[in-house]
Amino acid sequence: MDWDDLRIFLAVARHGSLGAAARALGTTQPTISRRLSAFERRVGAKLLERSRTGLAPSALGRALLENLGRMEENALAVERLIAAGEAGFAGKIAITSLDWLGDHLVAPLAARFATLNPCVDVELLNDARVYNLSRHEAHVAFRFGPFEQEDLVVRTLGEAGYGLYATGDYLERHGPPDFAAGCRGQAIATLYENAAHVPARRWLQALAPNARVVLHSNEVQALFAPVEAGVAMAALPRVVADRNPRLLRVAAPLPEPSQPIRIGFHAGLRKVPRIRALIDFAAAEFEARAGELKPPP
Structure with a gap:
């Protein structure tokens, strides 16, 4: 058979x-x-x-x-x-990530690792699907949420901070947001209601309950476009948005939210040299960028 x-x-x-x-x-x-x-x-x-x-x-x-x-x-x-039992670095590493984390942080990190280790073939699966690490659907996962499987090794790499962003053109047309009025008269882009557990979505909902929602999305990455187009405000990751010269961070009365970034892999792979090397490399990279990931208010 x-x-x-x-x-x-x-x-x-x-x-x-x-x-x-x-x-x-x-x-x-x-x-x-x-x-x-x-x-x-x-x-x-x-x-x-x-x-x-x-x-x-x-x-x-x-x-x-x-x-x-x-x-x-x-x-x-x-x-x-x-x-x-593999003794060397040579081989494949399938990495899974999602949303802006994969696009802006994991993809360049993986490329730098592969450049330093040319005998390693790195593959990035960047989508919302939760790949099963026990079944080798991927070897290493970068995630925001918790890892539910019991046979995994999980490490927290850092915290990603979020802020409220708009363009200068948007603020000229709409004026500064009136948080006491729940941002009435403003427009926002945000995640779907099924992402209510995401800290940035909860924070924006608390800041702007009376704003008009012009776009719902299942990914934070998609929220950049309406903000850059000057048609909405959105809660965006600071490590990405702070580097965009078109975006202005809007001071808000509530503390800016953050969420942990974690890396996980199956416990049976902890002795594989290339997996171990990638984990250490990622930890060092995220530690070096801790100030960018979660800048001071």
């Missing part, structure tokens, strides 16, 4: 659709469909059935899943043992 076929079945069963499984495995939906159909023909039974929520395992599929989960964990454990 081909392990690749089992992986495909496992991915479809977990994600509930051919498209989501294809994205998780880095292949195409037609390939997933073709391989899954061929696998079911060899087995002689349907392993997945359509439901209102997507594809769900059949009775046989559920029984198979129980054993496949253990097989996958054993296979991943073997991979980690092999990786931990």
Whole structure:
């Protein structure tokens, strides 16, 4: 039995659709469909059935899943043992990050690390998906939020401070914000309501409850454009916005928010030299830029 076929079945069963499984495995939906159909023909039974929520395992599929989960964990454990036994730097590091953190901090950091270590192939996956480090979907993750898996080594690299920004043209047209009036008459760009846990969004909501929201986004990076265009104010990371000559930081009556930046990797990779070197390199880089990341008010 081909392990690749089992992986495909496992991915479809977990994600509930051919498209989501294809994205998780880095292949195409037609390939997933073709391989899954061929696998079911060899087995002689349907392993997945359509439901209102997507594809769900059949009775046989559920029984198979129980054993496949253990097989996958054993296979991943073997991979980690092999990786931990590598003596040199040569090899690949898949890094995952998101939003402005990946664009402005992790991407240049990773490129500098690869320049200093040409035998290391660095790959950056910069999107909102939470890659599973235990399954080697990525080796190292840079994140704002907590790491939920128990088998990871996590280190806090620093704090990213935020401020309120606008252009001079915007302030000339709208005047300085009246915080006592909840910024009535002002326009803001902010994150979606499902990001209410993000400190910068909560802070802006407290400052400007009466402002008109001209843009909701799922990424802070997208908030730069309306601010630079002079049509809105937004809470932006100071390490990026302070370097933009077009943006002015607006003094606000509430303390500026910040959020921790963390790095994590699977505990089984702690002895891999290139992983260890990247972690130390990142820690040194973030320490050197601590004053930029969270400047004084």
